[in-house]
Amino acid sequence: MSMSAVLVIGGGLAGCVTALELASRGIGTVIVEKDRRLGGKVRDYGCKAASRCNQCGLCIVGDLWARVSEHSDIEVLTESRLVDLIGTKGNYKAVVRDKNGSRVIDGISDIVVSIGFDGASSATSAQVQYSGGRGVISGLKLEQLLAQRGRHGIFDEAPSRIAFLQCFGSRDIQEKAPYCSRVCCGYSTRAARVIRHHYPETEITFFYMDLQEVEGGTYFDVLKKENIEFIPCRPVSIVKGSPNRVLYEQPGSGGRLVEREFDLIVLSEGIHPAADSDRIAEICTLGYDRNGFLKTISDSGKTGIYLAGCVSGPKKIPEVYAESLQVAQQIWGGVR
Amino acid sequence: MRIAIIGKSPINEPLKERLLSEGLTPVLVENINDILGVVGQKGDFAIRTRYGDVEAGYVIATQGPELSNPVPEVPSLPLSGSSVQNILDKNAKQAVLLLDYPDESPGIMTEIALKKAAELARKRVNVVCLARFIRTSGGYLEQLYREARHFNAVFIKYSELSMDCFENAVVIHARINEGNETISIKTDNLIIAEKISAGEDIREMASRLRIHLDDEGKASGDNPFVFSAMTNRKGVFALHNTSPGLTNETKEMIDYTIAAIKMEMAAGKNSGHAVVDADKCALCYTCYRVCTHAAMAPDPNPDRSAMMNLEEACYGCGICVSQCPAAAVRLTEAGMEVKPEMAMKGSLKIFCCENSAKLAFERAKPELEEIYDKVDITPVSCGGEITTAGILSALHRYRKVLVAVCMDDACKHLEGNKRAKRQVLKAQQLLKSIAMDPGRIEYVQLSHAMPRVMAETVIEALG
Numbered sequence A: 001m002s003m004s005a006v007l008v009i010g011g012g013l014a015g016c017v018t019a020l021e022l023a024s025r026g027i028g029t030v031i032v033e034k035d036r037r038l039g040g041k042v043r044d045y046g047c048k049a050a051s052r053c054n055q056c057g058l059c060i061v062g063d064l065w066a067r068v069s070e071h072s073d074i075e076v077l078t079e080s081r082l083v084d085l086i087g088t089k090g091n092y093k094a095v096v097r098d099k100n101g102s103r104v105i106d107g108i109s110d111i112v113v114s115i116g117f118d119g120a121s122s123a124t125s126a127q128v129q130y131s132g133g134r135g136v137i138s139g140l141k142l143e144q145l146l147a148q149r150g151r152h153g154i155f156d157e158a159p160s161r162i163a164f165l166q167c168f169g170s171r172d173i174q175e176k177a178p179y180c181s182r183v184c185c186g187y188s189t190r191a192a193r194v195i196r197h198h199y200p201e202t203e204i205t206f207f208y209m210d211l212q213e214v215e216g217g218t219y220f221d222v223l224k225k226e227n228i229e230f231i232p233c234r235p236v237s238i239v240k241g242s243p244n245r246v247l248y249e250q251p252g253s254g255g256r257l258v259e260r261e262f263d264l265i266v267l268s269e270g271i272h273p274a275a276d277s278d279r280i281a282e283i284c285t286l287g288y289d290r291n292g293f294l295k296t297i298s299d300s301g302k303t304g305i306y307l308a309g310c311v312s313g314p315k316k317i318p319e320v321y322a323e324s325l326q327v328a329q330q331i332w333g334g335v336r
Numbered sequence B: 001m002r003i004a005i006i007g008k009s010p011i012n013e014p015l016k017e018r019l020l021s022e023g024l025t026p027v028l029v030e031n032i033n034d035i036l037g038v039v040g041q042k043g044d045f046a047i048r049t050r051y052g053d054v055e056a057g058y059v060i061a062t063q064g065p066e067l068s069n070p071v072p073e074v075p076s077l078p079l080s081g082s083s084v085q086n087i088l089d090k091n092a093k094q095a096v097l098l099l100d101y102p103d104e105s106p107g108i109m110t111e112i113a114l115k116k117a118a119e120l121a122r123k124r125v126n127v128v129c130l131a132r133f134i135r136t137s138g139g140y141l142e143q144l145y146r147e148a149r150h151f152n153a154v155f156i157k158y159s160e161l162s163m164d165c166f167e168n169a170v171v172i173h174a175r176i177n178e179g180n181e182t183i184s185i186k187t188d189n190l191i192i193a194e195k196i197s198a199g200e201d202i203r204e205m206a207s208r209l210r211i212h213l214d215d216e217g218k219a220s221g222d223n224p225f226v227f228s229a230m231t232n233r234k235g236v237f238a239l240h241n242t243s244p245g246l247t248n249e250t251k252e253m254i255d256y257t258i259a260a261i262k263m264e265m266a267a268g269k270n271s272g273h274a275v276v277d278a279d280k281c282a283l284c285y286t287c288y289r290v291c292t293h294a295a296m297a298p299d300p301n302p303d304r305s306a307m308m309n310l311e312e313a314c315y316g317c318g319i320c321v322s323q324c325p326a327a328a329v330r331l332t333e334a335g336m337e338v339k340p341e342m343a344m345k346g347s348l349k350i351f352c353c354e355n356s357a358k359l360a361f362e363r364a365k366p367e368l369e370e371i372y373d374k375v376d377i378t379p380v381s382c383g384g385e386i387t388t389a390g391i392l393s394a395l396h397r398y399r400k401v402l403v404a405v406c407m408d409d410a411c412k413h414l415e416g417n418k419r420a421k422r423q424v425l426k427a428q429q430l431l432k433s434i435a436m437d438p439g440r441i442e443y444v445q446l447s448h449a450m451p452r453v454m455a456e457t458v459i460e461a462l463g
Helices: A013-023 A064-070 A121-125 A139-147 A184-198 A217-225 A277-284 A317-335 B012-021 B084-089 B108-122 B139-150 B202-209 B248-266 B286-290 B319-323 B357-363 B365-374 B388-397 B416-433 B451-462
Strands: A005-009 A029-032 A074-077 A081-088 A091-098 A101-113 A117-119 A129-131 A134-138 A161-168 A203-208 A228-232 A237-239 A244-249 A257-262 A264-269 A271-273 A305-307 B002-006 B025-029 B035-041 B044-049 B052-056 B058-063 B065-068 B094-098 B126-131 B154-165 B170-176 B181-187 B190-192 B195-198 B236-240 B274-276 B296-298 B307-309 B329-331 B348-353 B375-380 B400-405 B441-445
Touching: A005 A013, A013 A029, A013 A064, A013 A074, A013 A101, A013 A317, A064 A074, A081 A101, A081 A277, A101 A277, A101 A317, A134 A139, A139 A184, A139 A264, A161 A184, A161 A257, A184 A203, A184 A217, A184 A228, A184 A264, A217 A228, A305 A317, A317 B248, B002 B012, B002 B044, B002 B052, B012 B025, B012 B058, B012 B248, B025 B052, B035 B202, B044 B058, B058 B202, B058 B248, B084 B108, B094 B108, B094 B181, B108 B126, B108 B139, B108 B248, B126 B181, B139 B154, B236 B248, B274 B307, B286 B296, B286 B319, B319 B329, B319 B416, B348 B357, B348 B388, B348 B416, B348 B451, B357 B365, B357 B375, B357 B400, B357 B451, B365 B375, B365 B451, B388 B400, B388 B416, B400 B416, B400 B451, B416 B441, B441 B451
Parallel strands: A005 A029, A005 A101, A029 A074, A101 A305, A134 A264, A161 A203, A161 A264, A203 A228, B002 B025, B002 B058, B058 B236, B094 B126, B094 B190, B126 B154, B348 B375, B348 B400, B400 B441
Antiparallel strands: A081 A091, A091 A101, A117 A271, A129 A134, A237 A244, A244 A257, B035 B044, B044 B052, B065 B195, B154 B170, B170 B181, B274 B329, B296 B307
């Protein structure tokens, strides 16, 4: 390993982009990844092109994981965790633990914290059940279905009625997530367009409070033209059964409750701080913003500790990509 | 390193300062009509002007927005064009900020409206902000929104709106609560978000800088969703009609652009590019015309009457290779034409774009294990490199040819996939004209994240 390596904590999109950019400039990096493989959540995402590209940003990723694993200046430690960090900028010592025990990595100049995020899974997992195009699924599960789609469709059996429940685990004080997750409008409406492309007959309904991140009013019109229905309300609950039903207050009816049947219900889950946040915050001396995401408490240029990706708040794929390149550039500027 | 700023924009000043603070030298050419063209490549551009050449390593095109009042018949103040002090000087007790009327306001107006609403509300003006879309999801905007709310600014979302004008006041009727209620607000201080359009010069600018514009008149990059300031021409960046002033969004754009320039400066020599054979070149300018990256130029050497490739500008997409009528262009890195034909492995030849279909094929390997011996795959750097001749010559050796390229709107080189499609259609027509089965050539568009689509297509093509 070279004299001054950069330690990257988390080998998802942000970590891999940063590591690859640094390595391509001759700076050795070590990626500590808790999972068995690189890629984090993005690796499971599916393409959102319908008849043409819908610009979800996934194409930026391409064969990033292969390029990172094959790069001679990047060492990837899988199934590993950072357990301690000692030192100052330019001379950090990290203790990393994997299933065989602990090891100390010396001579680390800078640290990139890119531990990503967790889905709103605590709220989601209680609800989900799925088989063959029927049930209740999380947004991530829909991504996986899209990733595995074939020429003729996404589901084993075409659902005739699909509901999307927006802001699931976002804008929700009980979930301790009062913020907007910024990505759910984008992925769910794009996914809906893929579904529309393959299943012209399927009824698609969105229950929403506020569509924040759709690219403007014209996009909203495009969706409506594709026969996607939008109901402005947050449903009261999902009533389990066969088929499942959504219980909601009819907008403008003065509080009349309505139940509607759906074959498939998609929970457009949002972005929550990673479960590892607290541990990493303590080890790396980081603070929290008002929503519980990590933030640096002093200048990264001085501490040598940088944040990249959704660890500091919800971001879209192109934003993570651009930010990671910038972090790499800052570190490279400092090391030089 | 000299960085040329071309165009007139309110961000020129802050951009200049940032460049200086980064140790770069800004050179300003404000009037686009002074420019005849920009020649050369990244690191070594020459801007030809009426007054002589200006040399610069990189170019940032800035295009100031044109602001206009969307409803001139209604007496109002412009949102970005009037200062808070102006409104306060009128001793205003109340003000209405109107966004998204009659069409959706540009995103940047939200930030301006939130700031002005907060400032006015802080000075005890009753502020009502009417908008069809209140987009505050970015961290910074959320904070501004909270601040404005804290000082009692009221935000109302409407679905439809009409206005009655009186001598000194306007009455606004807004459908709210998803169209279930109507409210009327009277105001003598109506502040309307302006319409922003690309300046009229934008097309001139694009043609002189040889950068590509999308349907909305914005410069679009090779990979439009990566980095919005990038253009199809390496080393030329576009910060276009972003906003009337320096907002957080523009600051970020400037940061990204400077970071990108520094990275370009540090990048090594480009190895994958096109090479022109000067003996074969007929100087027909086809490559100059079809190159989406402005990487072809006439050779300045008077002894050689030929085109040349600007190596640092070239992406090695091969569009010029497939389009050159004299077969005078080749690629330095193995492509469709230069690669010696692999031994015939079986019955299907696949020409696939390395950005999409090749990666999908690799991911689909587990599913394709059984038929792996029957296919021979040639990745090309872009579908644009695929030729009718190449497809037909493959048919001598293979029962079938599959051309697999990127989805519409996803080509990194803007139109390589469209060119591939044209070549496939041409080849199919030729087959038809000699009574051969055009079905021997198949064509599919997909993304790298569609492995099963790739597997199914290959299996189906094998029959």
